[in-house]
Amino acid sequence: MPVPQVVIVGRPNVGKSSILNWQAGKLVSVVDPTAGVTRDRVKYLMNEGDRYFELVDTGGIGIVDADDLSEDIERQIQMAIDEATLILFVVDGNTGVTPLDKVVAERLRKLDKPKLLVVNKCDSTKTDLEVAEFYGLASAPLIQTSVKANRARTDLLKQIVALLPPAAESEQEEGAELAAMPELKIAIVGRRNVGKSTFINALAEEERVIVSEIAGTTRDSVDIRFELDGKSFVAIDTPGVRKRNSLANDIEYYGLVRAQKSIRRADVVFMFFDATETISRVDKQLVDEIQQHYKPCIFVVNKWDLGLDKEMTAERWSEYLISTFATMRHVPVAFITAKESRNIKKLINLAQSIYKQARERVSTGQLNRVLKQAIELNKPPSRMNRMPKIFFATQVSTEPPTIVVKCNDPELFDDSWKRYLLGYFREELPFREVPIKVYLRGRSDEDPADESEG
Template sequence: MAVPQVVVVGRPNVGKSSLFNWLARRRLAIVDDYAGVTRDRLTTLIEHDERYFELVDTGGMGVEDADNLTADIRSQIDAAIDSADVILFVVDIRSGLVPLDEEAAERLRGIDRPVILVVNKADHEKLDSEADEFYKLGRGHMICVSTKQNRGREELLELIKERLPEESGAEAEEEPRMKVAIVGRRNVGKSTFINTLVKAERMIVSEVAGTTRDSVDVHFELDGQRFTAIDTPGLRRRRSVRTDLEFYSTHRAQRSVRRADVVLMFFDAAEKTSKVDKQLIQYITDNHKPVIFVINKWDKLQGQIPTERWVHYLHAQFPTLQYAPIAFITGQTGKNVKALLNHAQMLFKQSRTRVGTGQLNRLIHAALERNPPPMYQNRRPKIYYGTQVGTEPPMIVLMCNEPEGFANNYRRYLLGVLRDHLPFGEVPIKLYLQKRPHNEGDEPNRPPKQARAET
């Protein structure tokens, strides 16, 4: 199963980033009294009592950004809440209950996941009685903590652990329905492709760009396998998004990517890639989704240019996604569509695969011997062991002596080794490098308590 996510939310300046650093025991997020410092989501891996979860920091709810990034910050917060398994709703006991706290509570009103109300800056027990007014928010179990005085950390971690989803000891007997998001800019043939899949005119197909305004789920079966195809609106450049309808279409398309197990990124065979394509692929990459590049309308160019030219072109445009498969189809006639869906099913299985610790460590040690990491501060960085802690995407933790000693190019080398020799050849891998605590021996039996992610 995927590693659960615990998301930190709240209005600006309640100490969300301080709480994030405090729980991680490392200074990862920027802490400043200026509202709106945190914009993008920050993520780190936490272990407590043999349970693992990703802790996610978010921007302040209700902040008006000085650089006109308010909509982007709000989108990042919404994405984090959508993916959350547990929510930490942070308030400030010293400033008391303010209207922005009530607005944040209203945003969480319809969320059906566990919420823990974290009353921060309660530096001593005498302040705890002042927290009673926060009961008005009506959200979750309340706990008073102080990041400055290191008060309540273990109790908060225990509350989080109790609310994490139950671990599944084995995969479900019945294969889950794979969700495939079909994305791309306008008029690349996404709806025609879905109509071909289900052999019915479920989507409105038109030569007028932008016909599909909302994301629509279509359920179907192919060779006994169940699928859900998510048709999404065609996206356009941000500065061209002028209406509320177009804004929410973009938001829903992004949400469809987050919901999907595999993303089919559509291109028109007769057109070059655009800035919109690059923005979409960056969003897919940021969300660690398996992706297939789909060159649609190939019948228009078949025999005129070789497929290798498109392959080289896409590799040059998106060098970090060399592992992503590339399919050439004609959605209108159905040519190669079945093979595309079968390949998507393969990626889905790859993303859900687990490998044994022994197999993983033999591979890591062989990679280290074949190509040792460069010296760092007059000593060579070491990796003691590795383990896979989650799936969808595969998440691997490497325990080492100096995480900073492994440069980006060496991390990419390790990812390449994992992708070449493990059953994750065509999907994203989350790789965390973590410093081993001093009280652990050379052969620890479990992974680290904090980590830095690479993909």
């Protein structure tokens, strides 16, 4: 039996996304005064005592979307309602009952599912006497909340748990597994309209996020769990990124921030490119972000079925990427057609392979044998009338693999030789396709460290 779904519904601007973030204790869903910010279903796994449930944020019912995505948003809302175990009907305590609240109430009244009426934005007890008008909206318990004033957060959580059906024997086990299982987290990043959401839906084997030709459809970072060959994964769909000087509003700015955060919390990053387009400044910004955080990465060239009509073969595309991102030569390149689910399983298998590389740890003996071979083949040249000497090396960490090389003086090793050593380590150690950190340290730990990376 799946973990219960607690779905938050209501008209726009009643604070649904704020309630999700408030209960989660972290920024999960985009919050902005602009109506219609949330478009996809945004989920977060909650745990209260021995109960687990997923809290699901949805788009505002009745929204007229500026990008003509109203039908797509409505379909996402309906899918969430269909899957709901419990519905949180959220209204605004400041505005009172509106005609659109009544439309939402009529829609929910037909459902034979438990409901909780949440009168939000009750920042002060002065409005408590006015809450009576909301009772007519639903035959359900009522609770007053305020995210701003942190009012009734715990009470809301307790009421949710009380209204859930009795826990199935498998719920606690499944919920605990969802919370603790070593899922491989994959962030899918790229500029607008490269096919990230289409790829996510192909993985989930359902319409989990909205797909549209309109740029900027995805605004939240949406986590989608899926399984392949008995293994669990989390795909993180991120908003498409524009050039920094083209960010039109706060929604787009937070979308950029979310893409950056998704890169940081991912185990592997899929950097998407459009086979029909050239590499852009935005692509370079994202690759730079990936590199700065030493994330295992795969360059994914999507829409390959369209790109085949041009002269850019797979070999030429790979050369194009390597020449553009010279410091990322180790990154593997994959070619897919997300719309037709072509090569997707191979891509996920490749992600598992490079994640395994990032977690590898080699023995000190093996590492020093490789180090000795590197020095014998190409000794570091003398510098400042002094001969650089290396004593030993040890791997001190993984994700990324981090190697400390003890020497007489880090200042004696020039950049070209450090690049050579890094490349030799990559070729001879099980880290061929992932970033590596190499630190040169003097005899004393207090000596300044010299770092090479790639």
